[in-house]
Amino acid sequence: MAKKILVIGGSASGPKAAARARRLDFDAEIIILQKAHDLSMASCGYPYYVGGFFDDRNQLLCTPTGVVRDPVYYMKAKNIIARTDTEVTGIDRKAKKVTAKNLLSGETETYEYDKLILAMGATPRMPPVPGIDLDGITTLQSMPDADYLRKVRDEGKIRKAVVVGGGLIGIETCEALQLAGIKITVVEMLPQILMFLDWQLAKILENHVKAHAADVITDNAVSAFLGDEKGKLRAVKLANGDEIPCEMAVVAIGVVPNTKIAKDAGIETGRTGGITVNEYMQTNDPDIYAVGDCTEIPQRLTGSNVHAPYGDLANLEGRVAGENAARGNIVTFPGTIQTGVCKVFDFSAGSTGISKAQAEKLGYRNVVSVTTSGPDKPGFMGAKILINRMIADGDSGKILGFQCIGMADASKQIGMAAMAIMGGLTVDQLVNADLPYAPPFSLAIDNIVACAHALQNKIRGLMEGCSAVEVKAKLDKGEKPFIIDTRSPEEWEEMRLGVGEHLIPVGALRHRLNELPEDKNTEIITYCKISLRGYEAARTLIANGYTNVKVMEGGLMAWPYHREK
Known part of the structure; x- marks a missing residue:
């Protein structure tokens, strides 16, 4: 007798689960129940449709070949029954039945299942303030x-x-x-x-x-x-x-997981309000799986469950649940390291893993981080600046987190960092990463590898860094470190901080040491546009006996405050 697999929810994870189940079980009866009128919506594309990056709304609903994923498509292409405009009203776990309301006819319908997959998504969180129901x-x-x-x-x-x-x-x-x-x-x-x-x-x-x-x-x-x-x-x-x-x-x-129907049926939820699942995406009922934005999943670095409403994770979870519903618990989903990226006008921004503050809260005793700035490719190929922050455990050297913003493509850097974190790589391993290089695409030493070099220098005591935030805090408290801008006079005239810094180009520093404070214990902070020359200057000063030299990490490009020019 053919297995009955029922999926509640038709946005991302539900259709993925249904499609995976069909590929592995050609005889199963597979039905998707979807409250909305549309199916398989590319919801992450909504802002770009609104912004006019494209005009055909069907591009949010179609396959790569341009076929709209509607009920006719699911039946013809996949032999999957998709009922849209159908709102599930209850789950009877004992009888293995689901009741639903046809929103067009008003009729109540009943569906039987052997395996049930909950992909009910989430609803927008609304602020509890007066006027929330106003038009507009x-x-x-x-x-x-x-x-x-x-x-x-x-x-x-x-x-x-x-x-x-x-x-x-x-x-x-x-x-x-x-x-x-x-x-x-x-x-x-x-x-x-x-x-x-x-x-x-x-x-x-x-x-x-x-x-x-x-x-x-x-x-x-x-x-x-x-x-x-x-x-x-x-x-x-x-x-x-x-x-x-x-x-x-x-x-x-933000959003709130849709769990009312599940909770009413005795399905367990966790601390974030999402449905709790095991590594097979299975709930406390062995015949019911849950995927996507209605669930909570493990954060692989912290060990605690998180609500992670991301489209990529929803699809990965759906694939796992679909296979397990069709063939038994065979494949697993390990959780997330919360990797994400977004477009911010001309910038891109992303992160993966955990921050320094999160790592310290988790009990890491020696968390080391560095901020670097640098071009994404050679200048003669139209380079754009990226600003990176890498976090690692100073004891083991393992990379814990990475953030990247800039006018270049941050997704490449974030993706490489995510793989490094999931693979348990250390900083010492990443500094020798064998990455593809050609001038149209990258630098000979890729941006992320250069960031790892800087972090390795900090861990080995070859560089003492300080962030722009720390430099600003020193100045605001009335401290007066001797700050050296190591760029050229032309760069100085074009852009500068205006915080009392001294212009001493790195090429002239060895011959102008007499302009520095006589006390070699004086705090000296060096920087340039991205602080590569700042680091070279710091090494020169240390070689000449200065004992309290810091590099302002990321240089001018990572300065978030007002500049004189």
């Missing part, structure tokens, strides 16, 4: 949301909008609407945007967003949405009392 407040979580915001873009009637939330979706939505000529204000209640980055890198990105005519307000929450006499949004009120006039607000403060 939306999210960007569904195809109808994307259709609405694309209509707003195309009509060009709305001129001012607020994006509530400075995370991935919030910043991508900011760009999409700003490209439509709408004046945007991003409001983030936390001290920075893009919390997956350390503050310094996030601040550089914030400056970039502001340079594109979008305002950013951090450390300030929304306290209310204010409407007019017709019930339409007219302003967003902040916790500090300020009001931001606007005609639309997009709420992007």
Whole structure:
């Protein structure tokens, strides 16, 4: 008798699970129940559809060959029954039945299963403040949301909008609407945007967003949405009392796992609110699997469960659950190291693994990090700067985390770092990574390898670094380190910090040591555009007996504060 595999949810992980099950069991009866009208939506593409990067909404729903993945496609191409506009209302685990409501006819339907896969996704988190139901407040979580915001873009009637939330979706939505000529204000209640980055890198990105005519307000929450006499949004009120006039607000403060039906059926959830699963993506019911944004999964470095609503993970989880539902528990999913990347106007930004602060909270006693800046390829091939931060365990040398932002493609660096972390590589191994090289694509010493070189130097005591944040803190406290800009006079005239630094080009340093403080214990900080020359200068000073020399990591490119020029 053919096995009955039932999938609840038709966005990303559900169809992936169904397709995998079909490839491994040609006789199974496989049914997808989807509340929405559309199937297999490329939800990560919503901001780019809204922003006008492409115009055909079907590109969010189609295969690489251009065929829309609708119920007809699933039946013809995969022999999978897909019921859209069908809302599941209950799960009877004892009888192995699911009840659902046909949203078009209103009729109640019943489906039997041998194996059930829950792929119910998540719903937008909404702030519990007055006015949340006003006309003009939306999210960007569904195809109808994307259709609405694309209509707003195309009509060009709305001129001012607020994006509530400075995370991935919030910043991508900011760009999409700003490209439509709408004046945007991003409001983030936390001290920075893009919390997956350390503050310094996030601040550089914030400056970039502001340079594109979008305002950013951090450390300030929304306290209310204010409407007019017709019930339409007219302003967003902040916790500090300020009001931001606007005609639309997009709420992007995260999502909540859809678990009510599962919990009502006795399926266990965890500390993040997501359905708990084992390595086979199996719930506490051996015949029920759960995948995607409705679950919580292990963070491979911390050991604790996290809610990780990422499209790539959803597909990987769906593949595992589909195979196990079809053939028994054969394959496993180990969890996530929380790798992500996003586009921020002309910048890209991403991270993988854990931050220095997270590593220290986990009990690592000797966490070492470094920030570097450098070109992605030779200058004669149109180089663009990337700013990297690498974190490692100073005792074992194992790489724990990596962050990258810049005008070049950060995804390449993040991807290499993710593989290094998952492979348990040490800094000493990464410094000799055999990576592809050709001038159109990379440097002879790739950007990520150069970052590993700098971190190795710190671990071996060959370089003492300090971040731009630490340098600024010293100056704000009234400390007066002797700061040397090692660039050329031409570079100095074009751009400089203006913090009392001394211009001594690295090529002239050996002949101008008499200009340095007589006390060789004086704190000296060196830097250049990216601090490669700063490091060379530091080694020169150490060789000449100076004992308290630091390199400002990342140089001018990693300075997140105001510059004199």
